[in-house]
Amino acid sequence: MDYESIxxxxxxxxxxxxxxxxxxxxxxxxxxxxxxxxxxxEKEFIQLIYPSISNFQISFYDTIIYISYLTVGIITGILxxxxxxxxxxxxxxxIGASLFSWLLTIAPNYPVLLTFRFFxxxxxxxxxxxLMTLILDLSSPQSRGRxxxxxxxxxxxxxxxxxxxxxxxxxxxxxxxxxxxxxxNVLVLIVALVILREPQNLNKNPSIIQxxxxxKNNPKLIIPSIFNFIDRLHMGFILFALPLLILDVLGLDPxxxxxxxxIFAIPFILLQYPIGKLSDKIGRFKPLVIGSFFYxxxxxxxxxxxxxxxxxxxxxxFVLGIFSGITSPPNMALVGDCIRKEDRAMGMGxxxxxxxxxxxxxxxxxxxxxxxxxxxxxxxxxxxIEFLGLIVVCVIIIYKxxxxxxxxxxPQAMKTLMKGD
Numbered sequence: 001m002d003y004e005s006i007x008x009x010x011x012x013x014x015x016x017x018x019x020x021x022x023x024x025x026x027x028x029x030x031x032x033x034x035x036x037x038x039x040x041x042e043k044e045f046i047q048l049i050y051p052s053i054s055n056f057q058i059s060f061y062d063t064i065i066y067i068s069y070l071t072v073g074i075i076t077g078i079l080x081x082x083x084x085x086x087x088x089x090x091x092x093x094x095i096g097a098s099l100f101s102w103l104l105t106i107a108p109n110y111p112v113l114l115t116f117r118f119f120x121x122x123x124x125x126x127x128x129x130x131l132m133t134l135i136l137d138l139s140s141p142q143s144r145g146r147x148x149x150x151x152x153x154x155x156x157x158x159x160x161x162x163x164x165x166x167x168x169x170x171x172x173x174x175x176x177x178x179x180x181x182x183x184x185n186v187l188v189l190i191v192a193l194v195i196l197r198e199p200q201n202l203n204k205n206p207s208i209i210q211x212x213x214x215x216k217n218n219p220k221l222i223i224p225s226i227f228n229f230i231d232r233l234h235m236g237f238i239l240f241a242l243p244l245l246i247l248d249v250l251g252l253d254p255x256x257x258x259x260x261x262x263i264f265a266i267p268f269i270l271l272q273y274p275i276g277k278l279s280d281k282i283g284r285f286k287p288l289v290i291g292s293f294f295y296x297x298x299x300x301x302x303x304x305x306x307x308x309x310x311x312x313x314x315x316x317x318f319v320l321g322i323f324s325g326i327t328s329p330p331n332m333a334l335v336g337d338c339i340r341k342e343d344r345a346m347g348m349g350x351x352x353x354x355x356x357x358x359x360x361x362x363x364x365x366x367x368x369x370x371x372x373x374x375x376x377x378x379x380x381x382x383x384x385i386e387f388l389g390l391i392v393v394c395v396i397i398i399y400k401x402x403x404x405x406x407x408x409x410x411p412q413a414m415k416t417l418m419k420g421d
Contacts, residue, residue, distance in 0.1 A: 017138045021147050023195065024131045024138075025154035030188050031094070031128040032155060034101060034181035035065065035121070036162025039239050040258040041170035041177065043247065048174065050110040055244060057110075059367030062240050064114045066363070068121030069356035076126050077349020080133060087196050089130040094189035096123030101181040125352070127188060133348045136336050137199045142280060148332040149276020153269055156325070159235070160265015163243075167258020214339075214346045220401070221347055223393060224334040225354035227288060230389035231327065232355035234299065236362025237382050238264070244366075245306050245313075245375045252310065260310075264317040264324075271325030279330035284337065285397060285405045289390065291326030296386030298323060303379035 038045075039062075046058055080089055100120035107113035132151065139147045166177045215221055243257040250256075275287055298320045305316040332351075339347035365385075369378035397403050 017143070017147075018150075020138055021135055021150050023191075024134050025151045027090070027188050027191055028128045028131040028151065029154035029158045030184040031097065031124055031131070032158035033162040033165070034097060034184040035124055036158050036160075037166030037169060037177040037180060039163045040167040040243055040254045040261070041174060043244070044170070044254070045174050046110070046113070049107065049113060053110070055370055056367040059240055059363040060114060061117060062236060062363040063360055063367075064117050065121035065124075066236060066356055066360040068118045069125045070353060070360060072122040073125045073129050073352045073356055074349045076129050077133075077346040077352075080130060080346075080349075085198065086130050086134050086137070087192060087198050090127050090192045090196065091189060093123045093125070093127030093130070094185045094192060096120075097127060098182050098185040098189065099123075101178055101185060105175050105178045124185075125356075127185075129348065129352055132332075132352075133344055134199065136344045136348060139336060141337070144336040145276040145278070145280035145284075145329060145333040146273070147276075148336075149273040149329040152272030152276060152329045152332065156265050156269040156272055156328070160268060160321075161262050163239070164258035164262030164265075167254040167256070167261075170254040170258075214343055214350050218339045218343060218347060220338040221335065221350060223396060224331050224338065225351050226389060226393050226396075227292070227327065227331045227334075228351055228355035229358040230292075230386060231324075231331070231358070233358030233362040233365075233385065234295075234382060236359035237366045237378075238362075240363040241366035241370050241375065241378060242302075242317075244370055245303065246310070248370075249306055249375060250310055250313075256310065260314050260317055263314045264321040267318060267321040268325040268328070271322065272329050275326055276329030276333060279333055284330040284334045285403065287326045287330045288334075289394065289405050291323045292386060292390045295320065295323035295327065296383045296390065298383075299386055300380045300383030302382075303376035306375060 042061055043055075043058055046053055046061060050057075076089060080086060097120060100116050100123060103116045104113060104120065107116055135147055135151050136144070165180075169176045169180060239261070242260060243254075246252050246257045246260060279287055298316060302313070302316055302320065306313040335347055335351045336344070365381070366378060369381060394405070397405060
């Protein structure tokens, strides 16, 4: 077979993979949006059931769903690698997410509501984490950054524009975002049943005990996992604290709260693909370190900007979104760099485990700090946490793996980090 024939086969394979990645990203967007649209009117929704609830108690509503992500996410990775299945998890996840999104609207009291919220999150993570793993299954070392950048576009659309959409829907009726969440998960179910296929190259892989030793077998996985822990901590903090800041300090309705989260998401969305593709060329660490450093600085000023009005708040959120967008795609691609092919689902499970641990802590920090409505101090502390995490990761990168972050990537140094496929 001549060179041109081989090139044509590779081009067709890459084109087919890109179409599949786009479809998987779209389904992940539907799944995550079904949660994102519920953020902006949480206080009004919960107070229908528990009128005297405090801001700290409201934070349990977010925390409980993130606890479900934490526990079920790691189990999903173990079982998916163990049995070599992907499609089944997406189908079961979308069915359960549809059911419990509806049950939230008829919960008789707050404890039952939190129970339904836990199961909603359990089935959501079953679906979207498996979709994320499928993208890694389709990626080569040379296309991971690009493919995770494509995924990042859909992820950021869900996490940013989802709350914006939820804010406008909530103005029409408190329960409407929940009914739309049901519809979105039904769409995931239909597409999964009709279109999705199991990857042909998956095998039944290591035992559950071997899978649990994922970090021991792939110690470099701790690097993107720490970044993800801090990133998701801030995401949980922002999704909880920002709508309350806009309500308590500025007195604005859910549509404005959703708009603020959407403006934060715009640069995040636009940067996903180009930054992911760039990280395939210049390495993962430059954008990660630079983005994290400036993200921490800007975060410290969000509460202060909010005290001057809505315009100054959304302006600083837009800048914050830029630096958030610089860090996300290279970090997701770094997971693929750090793990073996047969460990992908479990590796992604651990990566998300670290992130979900952070997103549990984020609303709790927010709830404790803003219970006194001191939003300036709350966002300063969030920024300091970013710097502490960055220091820890830089020490690991520089002193343990001897990688020079700001120089041109050294292939030999990268070999100490990456596991080839």
